[in-house]
Amino acid sequence: MNKLCLLSFVIGLVSQSAWAETAVKPASNASTLQAKNAFIANLMKQMTLDEKIGQLRLISIGPEMPKSEIVKEIAAGRIGGTFNSVLLPDNRAMQDAAVKQSRTKIPMFFAYDVVHGQRTIFPISLGLASTWDMNAVTRAGRVSAIEAAADGVDMTFAPMVDITRDARWGRSSEGFGEDTYLVSRLSATMTRAFQGTSTQAPNSIMAAVKHFALYGAVEGGRDYNTVDMSPVRMQQDYLPPYRAAIDAGAGGVMVALNAINGVPSTSNAWLLQDVLRRDWGFKGVTVSDHGAIKELIDHGVAKDFREAAKLAIKAGVDLSMNDKAYGEELPALVKSGEVSVQEVDNAVREVLGAKWEMGLFANPYLRIGAAVDDPADRNAENRLHRAEARDVARRSVVLLKNENDTLPLKKQGTIAVIGPLAKSSVDMLGSWSAAGLARQTVSAYDGLANAVGDKARLLYAPGTNITDNQEAIAYLDKMEDQIHIDGRPEQDMIDEAVKVAGQSDVVVAVVGESRNMSHEAASRVDLVLPGRQRDLIKALKATGKPLVIVLMNGRPLALGEENKQADAMVESWFLGTEGGNALADVLFGDYNPSGKLPMTFPRSVGQVPAYYNHLNTGRPYRPNDSNYTSNYFEEPTSPLFPFGYGLSYTQFSVSDIVLSINKMTRNDKLTATVQVKNTGKVAGETVVQLYLRDIAASLSRPVKELKNFQKIMLKPGEEKAVTFTLTEEDLKFFNPSLKYAAEAGDFKLMIGLDSEDVKEASFALQ
Ligand code: NOJ
DSSP: OHHHHHHHHHHHHHHHHHHTTOSSSSSTTHHHHHHHHHHHHHHHHHHHHHHHHHTTTTEBBBBBHHHHHHHHHHHTTOSSESSSSHHHHHHHHHIIIIISSSSOOOOOOEEEEOSSSSSSSSOOOHHHHEEEEEEEEHHHHHHHHHHHHTTTEEEEOOBOOOOOOTTGGGGGSSSSOOOOOHHHHHHHHHHHHHHTTTTTTOOOEEEEEEEEETTGGOOGGOOOOOBOOHHHHHHIIIIIIHHHHHTTTTEEEEOOOEEEEEEEEEGGHHHIIIIIIIIIIOSSSEEEEEETTHHHHHHTSSSSHHHHHHHHHTTOOOOOOOOEEEEHHHHHHHTTTTSSSHHHHHHHHHHHHHHHTTTTTTTTTTOOOOOOOOOSSSTTTOOHHHHHHHHHHHTTTTEEEEGGGOOOSOOOOOEESSSSSOHHHHHHOOHHHSOOOOOGOOOOHHHHHHHHTTTEEEEEESSOOSSOOOOHHHHHHTTTOOOOOSOOOOHHHHHHHHHHHHHHSSSEEEEEEEGGSSSSTTOSSSSSOOOTHHHHHHHHHHHOOOEEEEOOOOOOOOOOHHHHSEEEEEEEEOOTHHHHHHHHHHHHSSSSOOOOOSSOOOEEEEEEEEOOOOOSSOOOOBTTTOOOOOOOSOOOOSSSSSOOOOOOOSSSOOOOOEEOSSSSSHHHHHEEEEEEEOOOSSSSSEEEEEEEEESOSSOOOOOOOEEHHHHHEEEETTTTEEEEEEEEGGGGGOOOOOOEESSSSSEEEEESSSSSSEEEEEEOOO
């Protein structure tokens, strides 16, 4: 390009940028869309093939490529974006290299796994889902976006909306659970919260929903494993949450690592083109998962790196995450004609489009800001949102058992706080805790201590290590889990804990998993409490002291034994920065628990996949009737705690259901009303859940499916009418020909406070 050309090129960019500065609306508006398309088309005309390919590379800051080399690569036009960098000076230097040194001056974008918080960490996603509270989840998502944007982040690889029915899968913790309706609501809510009023706003980040698709259905719960699934199940149960994010405006989609019916998502043109773009109308950018293009060789669909790159670009993977596939292979592939310029252009257009939508052409420093405004201390307390974190965290706690009103505890006497997780603040953060710091995080012990002040005495003993399994310890070390292993013999630790418990009025045992036990590549073969923790619980029970078990874990556990031992049991997941304080709010009754389980808790690992919305089979399980019925013979086949379950410090009653009509035409609206009353002594919230069953259809339909819910607050003695409205839309499903339609016939409608404890009514669609 000669000097004159370059000048007009730059002037072109500047004038486009100046125009774009005022354009903070999403591109849905026709004239904005036109301007965006014209701008990008003009820009692409001026780019060389190498520069285009450079835009398709997304590189992780880290050992794979040091910062200094990345800056050089950016200046040479060979990188489109990076992830894992949250230091403003670093991002500024990279942006400088892009807009001041590279020939095209195309800005970089910066991505990060902002899954449940940035600096302030909220509960893990499974905890967020337990709130069944879209306002709370919106607050978590908004704060995450505000803090991430202030760290110079433009895009998050979230929400993670993989439906999960197998608790062995460590990534259960990252998702919102097993139910299509609940996960879809959360998916849309989180997407909107991240993106705010516009992805071009300085305090918004673009959502890249993941992992597309069906990653939660890996066989045996073993990470990265195969997914084989019928088209009906995909469409009905697994795909809707991704679509919900897209309908809510998600600008990005991360492609899953797994294969679907033999075809890896990364080379799956049906998935990325037919479903995503043609059927759903997705207009944003697709991102491969980490190194996924190269993995096409291991999947056995590409013979070499070159073929892997070819398959991925042809399937519709726009950005290649952290492998050299596109950079190294596309030039030759285009030269030989195996990949067309058009195919490369399609991907580049989406990447540039995403940068436009993130407001970066208008202002490359939109989120990075000016150096003079950098915080003196990036970890400063005043950059955190503790009040929001505490409130959301306490809403995510699920009360599983409360015999004899053991809870709430009184702030008096002596409380023994026992357990390997009691003083762990790093575990409180959960996995994927972005830029959250353990030293800014309140452990369970510290939270209880803060709450009681000098009103009660706290005693402590670790009781046991989290695990004594050497393979697990070696694995967790590799994952930088920082698990603390006490050198003493486990039995000595248990004995010490028993002694401490003996001096107390009540025992609070904080047990469960370390955070990286529920993480990527962290699948388990068992779901019981790891190591000697079960023995610890038994020993504590034997002291005769009231026993409160507080669970910290990122997946449903098999808690049959603990349920027998505990007087009270609380599922706290991993609560985040304010975890200990939130937990104390619940344990002392300053907050009345209202969380409900987003995943079924099985009795044993042998029950998984365990999910409430299963089909009936021809010989359905019936309690106390094991005569050639579909059951396990060693223990009840029902779950220990069903989906939607969670207690309160008060009690609620639900009246019989009143339907507005019993016969419904396709244009009718049917209302179902129950009276819900707080029959206990304290104010509390509960989640009123509506389920449906299609009695006879062209294919077998689930025994029940969640269709709606309302979270309501009731004062003691207060009663409220809760009304749900149903239309034909709510009765639709994918039939054997994959047509989404409602079929005439009888339906059972159920309303209750969990998926098992329901009132029933019937109606028919005519
Ligand atoms: C791999 C994970 O599967 C994905 O969820 C994550 O977003 C990327 N790594 C980037 O960290």
